[in-house]
Amino acid sequence: MSLKSFAAKIFAHKVYNDTQKWANNPVATQQKVFEQLLAKAKDTVFGKDHDFNAIYTHTDFTARVPVRDYEDLKPYVERVVKGEADVLWVGKPIYFAKTSGTTSGAKYIPLTKESMPYHIEAARNAILLYVHETGKADFVDGKMIFLQGSPILEEKNGIKFGRLSGIVAHYVPAYLQRNRMPSWETNTIDDWETKVDAIVAETFNEDMSVISGIPSWVQMYFERLQQKGNKKVGDIFKNFSLFIYGGVNYEPYRAKFENLIGRKVDSIELFPASEGFFAYQDKQGEKGMLLLLNSGIFYEFIKSDEFFTENPKRYTIGEVEQGVNYVLIISTNAGLWAYNTGDTVAFTSLQPYRVIVTGRIKHYISAFGEHVIGKEVESALNQAMEGTDVRVNEFTVAPQINPDSGLPYHEWFIEFENEPQDINTFALAIDKAMRKQNLYYDDLIGGNILRTVVVTKVSKNGFQEYMKSIGKLGGQNKLPRLSNDRKIADVLR
Structure with a gap:
């Protein structure tokens, strides 16, 4: 010693x-x-x-x-x-x-x-x-x-x-x-x-x-x-x-x-x-x-x-x-x-x-009164990854209020290191975890006000490029886990 x-x-x-x-x-x-x-x-x-x-x-x-x-x-x-x-x-x-x-x-x-x-x-x-x-x-x-x-x-x-x-x-x-x-x-x-x-x-x-x-x-x-x-x-x-x-x-x-x-x-x-x-x-x-x-x-x-x-x-x-x-x-x-x-x-x-x-x-989502917070989306993602080899580099979540067709939904933008075998099954696992945590969200899904989660894949280094585009690459800057609008979502789109 x-x-x-x-x-x-x-x-x-x-x-x-x-x-x-x-x-x-x-x-x-x-x-x-x-x-x-x-x-x-x-x-x-x-x-x-x-x-x-x-x-x-x-x-x-x-x-x-x-x-x-x-x-x-x-x-x-x-x-x-x-x-x-x-x-x-x-x-x-x-x-x-x-x-x-x-x-x-x-x-x-x-x-x-x-x-x-x-x-x-x-x-x-x-x-x-x-x-x-x-x-x-x-x-x-x-x-x-x-x-x-x-x-x-x-x-x-x-x-x-x-x-x-x-x-x-x-x-x-x-x-x-x-x-x-x-x-x-x-x-x-x-x-x-x-x-x-x-x-x-x-x-x-x-x-x-x-x-x-x-x-x-x-x-x-x-x-x-x-x-x-x-x-x-x-x-x-x-x-x-x-x-x-x-x-x-x-x-x-x-x-x-x-x-x-x-x-x-x-x-x-x-x-x-x-x-x-x-x-x-x-x-x-x-x-x-x-x-x-x-x-x-x-x-x-x-x-x-x-x-x-x-x-x-x-x-x-x-x-x-x-x-x-x-x-x-x-x-x-x-x-x-x-x-x-x-x-x-x-x-x-x-x-x-x-x-x-x-x-x-x-930083929350309550476009429909669901009151979703950061801890809930992080926990839902972790639960969906349990027992799988899925690995995530970065993610953020935003509401889609006016989709081209069908019911509104929460859109999860995820940059995967290892992708799930079936993206829809993975989205349903996230949705299930969200419903267990948040009763308001569960009611909205059960009442056909919202449809289940939609996962949109972000290309490799996509989030880094986004942070770079707004002058916040590196240092102490942090990407919001979720937002109540689509300012980030529309850029990632």
Whole structure:
């Protein structure tokens, strides 16, 4: 055992003990965060506008601070972007994480000196808890790759900005710098396909032990490796033992990954976002990720089926139920207040609080009142593939409201690695799984309002070409699993 792996095990034990303290006292932990946030921000512009001095309880907070998304909060953010201090949080942010906006171009999410350390600590602690649970630490001696955005930052009114993954690249600890790949020069390449080729060339002969990134883009890296070496990724990297991912559900990719690697490897799921690092997988055998309750974020939850009603109830951590779909609302030490992340989650455990990401509140299908969410389509596809050699590279789902003939239907656009022997039988398997999960959908099929699922095959690399066409190839960009219109579907068509 190397000195580095020995030290990792000692540090992992400390992190585990620290985690248990707050995880076993969830309500008190969140109350403390709530009080600290309000006290710190009471003299900011936002704090004065919303009378923070008069807020003592969560009921007071909900009465004074409405739920907002980025567009609603934008007037405050624009003042911060222009260089004004003490607007949403004390002082000025140290960074803006620049992300793709929905209706008005780029979004600028503030990162403060208080919030930034939690982004780094969460990723580190996820790995250390894995070390504590499994006793495996040898991977720290190998090379580690993190597929991410460019670390080159721009500056706006004295505040640096860039992609979150690029900002985080500046915080890689010194003891990992020697092991970390790709090189700075390769990481700064903007064109994703060129960048992946450069990463393949740079890593091919290295002893890679940890690989991290969004599954769809790691898959592209693996495919290029396999083409270059004409063998499995696990044979190229014999000590590759840990895959770290976030952003999307890994399950639809798992069979393809295991085929590309040639064996199973352990994995750790993360739930990071520009707005905050919300959760990470703390147990290999448990479903769900540990919600980070002591990381400068106060959480509220709104039931998804009530979200678009007037004044829906906002639940705190002590009020949530297992198995219910909630929209995730956050207030943070970066100055986001009752902020709608757009993510939907469900609790898999309440002791401790673990969540799975079920989708996006704006990414759903309800063209006929069926209320289909991301978790349901991912689960249906996985069930349809069970016991078969079918492997899927990527997929998305959209409603077909006005077909040329027959009843409307849900159209599944799937890029197969291994196609099913009979596409219609496979479509019926998906449909059966959907009907078991979603009673509204089942009623629509049973009542002859909808016909069963139609699967449309997408040509190889079709989804990559689509993402490239809209300028979102690679990095932290993700393809929506489903949508309530046919904007994506019509392009794929």
